[in-house]
Amino acid sequence: MPNLSVKLDEAMRQRLHDIAMQEGVTPHALMLRAIGHELDRAEAEGAFVRRALQARQRVEASGMAIDGLAFDAYLRARVRGASAQRPTPQDIGKPESKEPDA
Secondary structure: OOOOOOOOOHHHHHHHHHHHHHHOOOHHHHHHHHHHHHHHHHHHHHHHHHHHHHHHHHHHHHOEEOOHHHHHHHHHHHHOOOOOOOOOOEEOOOOOOOOOOO
């Protein structure tokens, strides 16, 4: 496995050592776990942004969207266990295509 050097100031190195000791792991193991968590978080955030952009493209292409307040009321009713009809998409119109200036 290739090595990777990480330079830490003394305060962070001490924090790393203290937390590793509290958790009964080596500083190396704690760093690997922390890096893994951050990579997982960054990948999940990237996937969330990609899904949001795809949803936006679908709305722009179709011109249809569900009213946010109506969907909020629907979700709140469902959480309370009440029966509620899911709001239907409304026509918000397709955005006008922008032609480049001549």
